[in-house]
Amino acid sequence: MSEQVPWPVVDVRGLHVRFGEVEAVNGVDLAAYAGHSTALLGRNGAGKSTTMRVIAGVVPPTQGTVSVVGHDVRTEPLEVKRAVGYCPDVGGLVPRATPWEHLQLSARLRRMGPGWEERARDLLERFELGDVAHRVTSGFSHGMGRRLSVVLAAFHEPHVLLLDEPFDGVDPIGVEATLDVVHDARARGACVLVSTHLRELAIEACSSVLVLRGGARVATVTAHDMAGEEGARAYRGLLD
Numbered sequence: 001m002s003e004q005v006p007w008p009v010v011d012v013r014g015l016h017v018r019f020g021e022v023e024a025v026n027g028v029d030l031a032a033y034a035g036h037s038t039a040l041l042g043r044n045g046a047g048k049s050t051t052m053r054v055i056a057g058v059v060p061p062t063q064g065t066v067s068v069v070g071h072d073v074r075t076e077p078l079e080v081k082r083a084v085g086y087c088p089d090v091g092g093l094v095p096r097a098t099p100w101e102h103l104q105l106s107a108r109l110r111r112m113g114p115g116w117e118e119r120a121r122d123l124l125e126r127f128e129l130g131d132v133a134h135r136v137t138s139g140f141s142h143g144m145g146r147r148l149s150v151v152l153a154a155f156h157e158p159h160v161l162l163l164d165e166p167f168d169g170v171d172p173i174g175v176e177a178t179l180d181v182v183h184d185a186r187a188r189g190a191c192v193l194v195s196t197h198l199r200e201l202a203i204e205a206c207s208s209v210l211v212l213r214g215g216a217r218v219a220t221v222t223a224h225d226m227a228g229e230e231g232a233r234a235y236r237g238l239l240d
Protein backbone atom coordinates (compact mmCIF):
# COMPACT_ATOMS: atom_id res chain seq x y z
CA MET A 1 0.00 0.00 0.00
CA SER A 2 1.39 3.41 -0.89
CA GLU A 3 1.96 5.85 1.98
CA GLN A 4 -0.33 8.86 2.09
CA VAL A 5 1.44 12.11 1.34
CA PRO A 6 0.56 14.71 4.02
CA TRP A 7 -0.97 17.89 2.62
CA PRO A 8 0.16 21.26 3.93
CA VAL A 9 -2.32 22.84 6.33
CA VAL A 10 -0.70 26.18 5.55
CA ASP A 11 0.36 26.48 1.94
CA VAL A 12 2.05 29.69 0.84
CA ARG A 13 3.20 29.99 -2.77
CA GLY A 14 5.02 32.92 -4.30
CA LEU A 15 3.74 35.37 -1.70
CA HIS A 16 4.38 39.06 -2.35
CA VAL A 17 3.07 41.86 -0.13
CA ARG A 18 3.60 45.49 -1.07
CA PHE A 19 2.76 48.55 1.00
CA GLY A 20 3.10 51.39 -1.51
CA GLU A 21 6.78 51.46 -2.41
CA VAL A 22 7.74 48.94 0.26
CA GLU A 23 8.08 45.29 -0.77
CA ALA A 24 7.48 43.71 2.65
CA VAL A 25 7.36 40.13 1.34
CA ASN A 26 9.12 39.29 -1.85
CA GLY A 27 8.36 35.74 -2.95
CA VAL A 28 7.90 33.51 0.11
CA ASP A 29 7.02 29.81 -0.23
CA LEU A 30 6.08 27.89 2.88
CA ALA A 31 4.41 24.57 3.59
CA ALA A 32 3.44 23.74 7.18
CA TYR A 33 1.82 20.51 8.34
CA ALA A 34 -0.56 19.18 10.98
CA GLY A 35 1.19 18.11 14.17
CA HIS A 36 4.30 20.12 13.30
CA SER A 37 5.63 23.50 14.26
CA THR A 38 7.66 25.81 12.07
CA ALA A 39 9.69 28.79 13.20
CA LEU A 40 10.13 31.97 11.17
CA LEU A 41 13.49 33.55 11.85
CA GLY A 42 15.17 36.57 10.32
CA ARG A 43 16.37 40.09 11.03
CA ASN A 44 14.13 43.09 11.75
CA GLY A 45 12.11 43.88 8.66
CA ALA A 46 12.69 40.45 7.06
CA GLY A 47 8.95 40.01 6.48
CA LYS A 48 8.06 37.57 9.29
CA SER A 49 5.14 39.51 10.77
CA THR A 50 3.72 40.40 7.37
CA THR A 51 3.79 36.74 6.34
CA MET A 52 2.04 35.82 9.61
CA ARG A 53 -0.59 38.54 9.05
CA VAL A 54 -1.38 37.17 5.60
CA ILE A 55 -1.74 33.62 6.97
CA ALA A 56 -4.00 34.99 9.74
CA GLY A 57 -6.23 36.55 7.07
CA VAL A 58 -5.54 40.05 8.35
CA VAL A 59 -3.51 41.41 5.41
CA PRO A 60 -4.31 40.37 1.82
CA PRO A 61 -1.53 39.11 -0.44
CA THR A 62 -0.52 41.41 -3.28
CA GLN A 63 0.51 38.40 -5.35
CA GLY A 64 0.72 34.65 -4.85
CA THR A 65 -1.61 32.14 -3.24
CA VAL A 66 -2.07 31.35 0.44
CA SER A 67 -4.37 28.62 1.66
CA VAL A 68 -5.09 27.72 5.28
CA VAL A 69 -6.80 24.40 5.99
CA GLY A 70 -7.83 24.43 2.33
CA HIS A 71 -9.29 27.96 2.44
CA ASP A 72 -7.95 30.71 0.23
CA VAL A 73 -7.11 33.80 2.31
CA ARG A 74 -8.28 36.05 -0.52
CA THR A 75 -11.68 34.52 -1.17
CA GLU A 76 -12.47 32.86 2.18
CA PRO A 77 -11.03 35.17 4.87
CA LEU A 78 -13.77 34.34 7.40
CA GLU A 79 -13.13 30.59 7.18
CA VAL A 80 -9.41 31.30 7.56
CA LYS A 81 -9.98 33.45 10.65
CA ARG A 82 -12.15 30.69 12.13
CA ALA A 83 -9.41 28.09 11.62
CA VAL A 84 -6.64 30.21 13.07
CA GLY A 85 -5.60 31.31 16.55
CA TYR A 86 -3.42 34.37 16.11
CA CYS A 87 -1.17 36.12 18.59
CA PRO A 88 -0.12 39.33 16.80
CA ASP A 89 3.30 40.85 17.45
CA VAL A 90 1.69 44.02 18.81
CA GLY A 91 -1.78 45.11 19.85
CA GLY A 92 -4.83 42.90 19.75
CA LEU A 93 -5.93 43.61 23.33
CA VAL A 94 -8.76 45.92 24.36
CA PRO A 95 -7.31 48.23 27.04
CA ARG A 96 -10.59 48.65 28.94
CA ALA A 97 -11.41 44.94 29.02
CA THR A 98 -10.16 42.32 31.48
CA PRO A 99 -8.60 38.96 30.46
CA TRP A 100 -11.84 37.27 31.49
CA GLU A 101 -13.88 39.60 29.27
CA HIS A 102 -11.53 38.91 26.35
CA LEU A 103 -12.03 35.17 26.83
CA GLN A 104 -15.79 35.54 27.29
CA LEU A 105 -16.08 37.48 24.03
CA SER A 106 -13.91 34.98 22.17
CA ALA A 107 -16.03 32.08 23.49
CA ARG A 108 -19.19 33.84 22.36
CA LEU A 109 -17.89 34.76 18.90
CA ARG A 110 -16.60 31.25 18.32
CA ARG A 111 -19.71 29.63 19.80
CA MET A 112 -17.64 27.51 22.17
CA GLY A 113 -19.42 24.90 24.26
CA PRO A 114 -20.03 25.06 28.03
CA GLY A 115 -16.49 23.77 28.77
CA TRP A 116 -14.99 27.15 27.80
CA GLU A 117 -14.93 28.52 31.36
CA GLU A 118 -12.87 25.64 32.67
CA ARG A 119 -10.42 25.89 29.77
CA ALA A 120 -10.18 29.67 30.26
CA ARG A 121 -9.44 29.27 33.96
CA ASP A 122 -6.87 26.55 33.29
CA LEU A 123 -5.02 28.64 30.70
CA LEU A 124 -5.03 31.74 32.91
CA GLU A 125 -3.58 29.67 35.77
CA ARG A 126 -0.93 28.11 33.55
CA PHE A 127 0.17 31.58 32.43
CA GLU A 128 -0.08 32.93 35.99
CA LEU A 129 -2.77 35.40 34.98
CA GLY A 130 -5.38 34.04 37.37
CA ASP A 131 -4.87 36.84 39.89
CA VAL A 132 -5.39 39.53 37.24
CA ALA A 133 -8.27 37.84 35.41
CA HIS A 134 -10.58 40.70 36.34
CA ARG A 135 -8.17 43.62 35.95
CA VAL A 136 -8.34 45.78 32.82
CA THR A 137 -5.42 45.15 30.49
CA SER A 138 -4.47 48.84 30.14
CA GLY A 139 -2.33 48.47 33.27
CA PHE A 140 -0.60 45.29 32.12
CA SER A 141 3.15 45.08 31.66
CA HIS A 142 4.43 44.17 28.20
CA GLY A 143 5.10 40.56 29.24
CA MET A 144 1.66 40.16 30.81
CA GLY A 145 0.08 41.37 27.57
CA ARG A 146 2.17 38.90 25.57
CA ARG A 147 1.11 36.05 27.85
CA LEU A 148 -2.56 36.97 27.51
CA SER A 149 -2.21 37.18 23.71
CA VAL A 150 -0.86 33.62 23.64
CA VAL A 151 -3.73 32.46 25.87
CA LEU A 152 -6.27 34.06 23.51
CA ALA A 153 -4.66 32.53 20.43
CA ALA A 154 -4.66 29.02 21.92
CA PHE A 155 -8.00 29.26 23.76
CA HIS A 156 -10.32 27.72 21.11
CA GLU A 157 -7.81 24.99 20.14
CA PRO A 158 -7.44 26.21 16.56
CA HIS A 159 -6.31 24.10 13.60
CA VAL A 160 -3.53 26.62 13.03
CA LEU A 161 -1.76 28.40 15.87
CA LEU A 162 0.14 31.52 14.82
CA LEU A 163 2.40 33.04 17.47
CA ASP A 164 4.22 36.22 16.48
CA GLU A 165 6.99 37.09 18.96
CA PRO A 166 5.30 35.17 21.81
CA PHE A 167 8.47 35.17 23.95
CA ASP A 168 9.24 38.87 23.63
CA GLY A 169 9.79 40.26 27.15
CA VAL A 170 8.19 37.19 28.73
CA ASP A 171 9.52 35.73 32.00
CA PRO A 172 10.63 32.06 32.33
CA ILE A 173 7.22 30.91 33.64
CA GLY A 174 5.52 32.48 30.63
CA VAL A 175 8.10 30.97 28.27
CA GLU A 176 7.52 27.53 29.76
CA ALA A 177 3.74 27.92 29.52
CA THR A 178 4.06 29.02 25.88
CA LEU A 179 6.28 26.04 25.04
CA ASP A 180 3.64 23.80 26.67
CA VAL A 181 0.89 25.39 24.59
CA VAL A 182 2.90 24.72 21.42
CA HIS A 183 3.54 21.16 22.52
CA ASP A 184 -0.15 20.56 23.32
CA ALA A 185 -1.25 22.07 20.00
CA ARG A 186 1.11 19.81 18.08
CA ALA A 187 -0.01 16.79 20.09
CA ARG A 188 -3.65 17.36 19.14
CA GLY A 189 -2.63 17.69 15.47
CA ALA A 190 -2.61 21.45 15.04
CA CYS A 191 -0.18 23.21 12.74
CA VAL A 192 1.95 25.79 14.59
CA LEU A 193 3.96 28.74 13.28
CA VAL A 194 6.17 30.77 15.59
CA SER A 195 7.93 33.97 14.60
CA THR A 196 10.76 34.97 16.90
CA HIS A 197 14.27 36.42 17.18
CA LEU A 198 15.21 33.88 19.81
CA ARG A 199 16.93 31.06 17.94
CA GLU A 200 17.26 28.81 20.96
CA LEU A 201 13.56 29.04 21.84
CA ALA A 202 12.64 28.64 18.17
CA ILE A 203 14.41 25.31 18.05
CA GLU A 204 12.91 24.23 21.35
CA ALA A 205 9.40 25.00 20.12
CA CYS A 206 9.73 23.95 16.49
CA SER A 207 10.80 21.06 14.32
CA SER A 208 11.71 23.12 11.27
CA VAL A 209 12.94 26.62 10.69
CA LEU A 210 12.36 29.01 7.83
CA VAL A 211 14.85 31.85 7.54
CA LEU A 212 13.67 35.03 5.82
CA ARG A 213 15.85 37.84 4.51
CA GLY A 214 14.67 40.94 2.71
CA GLY A 215 11.17 39.53 2.37
CA ALA A 216 12.31 36.27 0.79
CA ARG A 217 13.02 32.80 2.08
CA VAL A 218 16.74 32.05 2.20
CA ALA A 219 16.64 28.64 3.87
CA THR A 220 14.41 25.93 5.31
CA VAL A 221 16.28 23.73 7.75
CA THR A 222 15.55 21.35 10.60
CA ALA A 223 15.62 22.69 14.14
CA HIS A 224 18.54 20.33 14.73
CA ASP A 225 20.59 22.15 12.07
CA MET A 226 20.06 25.41 13.95
CA ALA A 227 21.10 24.01 17.34
CA GLY A 228 24.26 24.70 19.31
CA GLU A 229 27.27 26.79 18.33
CA GLU A 230 27.36 25.38 14.85
CA GLY A 231 23.69 26.24 14.36
CA ALA A 232 24.30 29.76 15.65
CA ARG A 233 27.13 30.19 13.13
CA ALA A 234 25.00 28.77 10.32
CA TYR A 235 22.16 31.13 11.24
CA ARG A 236 24.49 34.13 11.43
CA GLY A 237 25.73 33.24 7.97
CA LEU A 238 22.20 33.37 6.58
CA LEU A 239 21.48 36.84 7.96
CA ASP A 240 23.61 38.93 5.57
Ligand SMILES: Nc1ncnc2c1ncn2[C@@H]1O[C@H](COP(=O)(O)OP(=O)(O)OP(=O)(O)O)[C@@H](O)[C@H]1O
Binding pocket: 019, 022, 023, 024, 025, 042, 043, 044, 045, 046, 047, 048, 049, 050, 051, 089
Ligand atom coordinates in the same frame (compact mmCIF):
# COMPACT_ATOMS: atom_id res chain seq x y z
N1 LIG B 1 1.71 48.51 7.16
C1 LIG B 1 2.90 48.73 6.63
N2 LIG B 1 3.14 49.82 5.88
C2 LIG B 1 4.36 50.03 5.32
N3 LIG B 1 5.42 49.20 5.47
C3 LIG B 1 5.24 48.12 6.21
C4 LIG B 1 3.99 47.80 6.84
N4 LIG B 1 4.11 46.63 7.51
C5 LIG B 1 5.39 46.24 7.33
N5 LIG B 1 6.07 47.11 6.55
C6 LIG B 1 7.47 47.01 6.12
O1 LIG B 1 7.63 45.71 5.59
C7 LIG B 1 8.92 45.20 5.95
C8 LIG B 1 8.73 43.87 6.67
O2 LIG B 1 8.14 44.13 7.93
P1 LIG B 1 7.75 42.97 8.95
O3 LIG B 1 7.10 43.63 10.12
O4 LIG B 1 6.99 41.95 8.22
O5 LIG B 1 9.17 42.38 9.34
P2 LIG B 1 9.60 41.45 10.56
O6 LIG B 1 10.52 40.42 10.01
O7 LIG B 1 8.42 40.97 11.29
O8 LIG B 1 10.41 42.49 11.46
P3 LIG B 1 10.63 42.55 13.07
O9 LIG B 1 11.52 41.40 13.41
O10 LIG B 1 11.30 43.87 13.26
O11 LIG B 1 9.28 42.48 13.69
C9 LIG B 1 9.61 46.29 6.75
O12 LIG B 1 10.41 47.05 5.87
C10 LIG B 1 8.46 47.11 7.27
O13 LIG B 1 8.85 48.44 7.48
